[in-house]
Amino acid sequence: MTRLQIISDKNEKSSKIKKILTKKINKEKFKKENLIIVIGGDGFMLQTLKKNKNSKKQFYGINSGNYGFLMNKFSSKNIIKNLSKSNVVSISPLEMIVKNKNNQIKKSLAINEVSVLRQSRQAASLSIKQGSRQIIKKLVSDGVLVSTPAGSTAYNLSVHGPILSLHSKKLSISPISAFRPRRWKGKIVNDKTKIVITNLNPSKRPISAVADNSEVRNAKSIIVKTNNKIKFNLLYDKNRSLQKKIKIEQIRKETS
Numbered sequence: 001m002t003r004l005q006i007i008s009d010k011n012e013k014s015s016k017i018k019k020i021l022t023k024k025i026n027k028e029k030f031k032k033e034n035l036i037i038v039i040g041g042d043g044f045m046l047q048t049l050k051k052n053k054n055s056k057k058q059f060y061g062i063n064s065g066n067y068g069f070l071m072n073k074f075s076s077k078n079i080i081k082n083l084s085k086s087n088v089v090s091i092s093p094l095e096m097i098v099k100n101k102n103n104q105i106k107k108s109l110a111i112n113e114v115s116v117l118r119q120s121r122q123a124a125s126l127s128i129k130q131g132s133r134q135i136i137k138k139l140v141s142d143g144v145l146v147s148t149p150a151g152s153t154a155y156n157l158s159v160h161g162p163i164l165s166l167h168s169k170k171l172s173i174s175p176i177s178a179f180r181p182r183r184w185k186g187k188i189v190n191d192k193t194k195i196v197i198t199n200l201n202p203s204k205r206p207i208s209a210v211a212d213n214s215e216v217r218n219a220k221s222i223i224v225k226t227n228n229k230i231k232f233n234l235l236y237d238k239n240r241s242l243q244k245k246i247k248i249e250q251i252r253k254e255t256s
Helices: 012-028 042-051 079-085 242-255
Strands: 005-008 035-040 058-063 087-091 094-100 105-110 113-118 124-130 133-141 143-147 170-176 187-190 195-199 207-211 214-216 219-226 232-236
Touching (some): 005 012, 012 035, 012 079, 042 058, 094 113, 094 207, 094 214, 105 214, 113 124, 113 219, 133 170, 143 195
Parallel strands (some): 035 058, 058 232
Antiparallel strands (some): 087 232, 094 105, 094 219, 113 207, 124 195, 143 170, 170 187, 195 219, 207 214
């Protein structure tokens, strides 16, 4: 068993929280095996999860960034109680397999979303399949986004994609500024689906494929599927679970 670890982003606010937290943990003699406390923003949490993808550890995020959707709010007074009573949520990432113009294969993981984006001033021209079934024969747009439930309130929400319940076992496919067909709003598919996105005109209309923040340029084809062999165990304060956060965003979307 490995002991509790605290890692923080390299900014003043994160370092300050780390100092306070370390003192509290030592004073209260708080011990929890296989726990990593991550202090930073969502981006830092995503980066940390991917670095530890083969570990069986649990991750408790403390927000020192802006929104911090994947994180918990820091309370100096209640932190030990919050850590002791936190609830675990297990999520599986998307796996992105990209073939580029030189026929090289590149793989990346995405916890929030895979975004396929035009790489030049020319709109992307894409075909999208669900396994062997055609979803859309030709989409002319700025790109397309495949989102997990955990990521459905992030970039996906900005492009007017649907918010998915954490336990929905669904993925969302959302167009980014669709030009043709203009009325196509995307599709919700089963999370066991293999999604295949093909660039119909790679020489004239180059595209890049991005898994969270890891980019592959000049993509010819992109396969996106859930990797159920990997499970990330995230811890949340009792009254601020990830499911609750998603529900709050759903209400906001419906009333805004």
